Amino acid sequence: MSWLPVAADSGFGLDNLPYGVFSTPGTAPRTGVAVGDQVLDLAAATGDDVHATGSLNAFMARGPSAWAAVRRQLQERLGDPAHRATVEPHLLPRADVTLQLPVEVADYVDFYSSRHHAEALGRMFRPGSPPLPPNWEHLPIGYHGRAGTVAVSGTPVVRPCGQRKPADADPVLGASQRLDIEAEVGFLVGVGSPLGTAVPLADFAEHVFGVCLVNDWSARDLQAWEYVPLGPFLGKSFLTSVSPWVVPLAALEPARVAPPARDPQPLPYLRDDDHPWGLDITLEVRLNGELVSSPPFREMYWTAAQQLAHLTVNGASLRTGDLFASGTVSGPGARERGSLIELCWGGAEPLTLADGSTRTFLEDGDVVTISATAPGPDDSRIGFGEVTGQVLPAR
Template identity: 60%
Template structure:
């Protein structure tokens, strides 16, 4: 009989049985497969649950099954977490290689924080109303590049491109205003055919889970290229996704109502259930915490984003990813991008220590950014969302 082991949960762990986020991991010398995290271990689900659906290099086959199966798997894991797992199913997280958890279909990025949109408006268009006329009527969004969504830890090469200059003629070279955007991403599990809409009340039938996103942005490329069709190369070089996808059910205790929406949205955008989340993010830049953006302040809910995205009959696919856009709160130390933290590059941010003072406006080569987040869980505990980490390497010739 094969040996069995009990997984101990360290005191204060954000990865207890109330969380159980999913990943794709490769054990040393093995093929990538689906795992779930418990404490400091990753549980190989194909082994633990004896199901080949999990012996795959993405979560997509599992996610495509829909909410009844998601719930069943989660309940089986929670039951097993109190007892023992087959020893062959348990690996230390530190001993495995984490991969992109999802084969991304389409990637959509929204712009759902009123504080971020207001800040961006003030910085880019100082002489006019910061919010454009459409902003309070619909969650503004656009499609990003799905093929350059990379897993946390992937190095980000500084992109080159055409940079806006004061002369009106662009120059070419490495971005000099390389930025981050701290966001929450939502992963679609159960797809919908062309012509269908996903009402706000159907959100949990289709969205499998949540991951952290860093939507790296080259502001000088973006400023030059983005009229009239929106961001393109200023974003498409890399978008980092956390290796762990937190199931929507693990965020039940974090759900809160949205702040007030004024004017009242059109009927198709009205939330029947509250889909705000009390999630606290934290941005570390070279080890210094420079911001703690509160997701609770977001103006548009992800249920509204998904309802909007499909109201024209656009289909969805398993693996589609949509992100919230930069999460910023009203305070300076709650801003989710360096553009806002340095106010367009005019107010340097302190990223040094007492011994080694250091100031920055945008990212320099060698800089590392780590975004983490936590949320309330049952029994007064908290869960820790999987981090999204990335370091900048120099531009290539």
């Protein structure tokens, strides 16, 4: 409960309190916390300059005890009417602020952890062969992305150019003809780790600050031509969009679930029987405002805790602001697929929209919006906001 009116279905109640970075006309970017339809100016409300830096990095670096202390303080001040007079002057309508990229991204890694997505692509591209590569059931496969092209929701998606190889023709340079989406969940590192030291699975919550939504835009024709033998490059590096609100990991405790059964049993450093970090998050993908898919994150074969453990098992260090994403979230149902390449089965089964138009891949002018919710306490829902982008013509 709060003295501030918060709609029951807002997703931004006191059980959530997501962090973001915002500005208003004539003011510098600073940290805000979303509460209902309002944003609390955290620098002004607390007097702590860590919230006036223009990114969440300095606060995230303080670690779990500091995160927990601020969360308790916010819940008390927003819940107890005795604090209303001192807090209310620092609230602004969410509609009146401009949201910025919430973190300075240090490194970006993207995984490939949905069995349904991986098997669908395997059947599409390797008919007659096993749909999964031999290593897939043994380790979380990933690739290292480009931190400099991670951008906040609302950033235009300029259709990328690059080499692509038409069937039975020589390679050409041109605009991608198979521009796609990947509906994903991202995890932000707050506390780093020393070079040469692995982070065990049990320490996941000691390092990860919070969770956001990710759209890893993908040029499938560029990707198909370039990815052998070293994996994605230009087909992925032109833009990765993230939601402006970062849901604290603590807010997702009620959403924790057991992940799917693993067979074969993974190596000991990836075994999570005592520390399951499956999350019951439901994503929604909209194309030009129409709901086209509802991917279930609880179906992900590899969890974020296993991804972090694998990411560092070779001694790779973590840095404040590191972003690692789940990979495309897909479920077993036809309308639970988190990419157009699955929804249209590689172009063979065009997606029909309510207005009668069809899509295989994205057209100029299309707008894609990904949102998500998760269970909170007492039948409440935790909201993630949304990540959106409109496709613009190639330059």
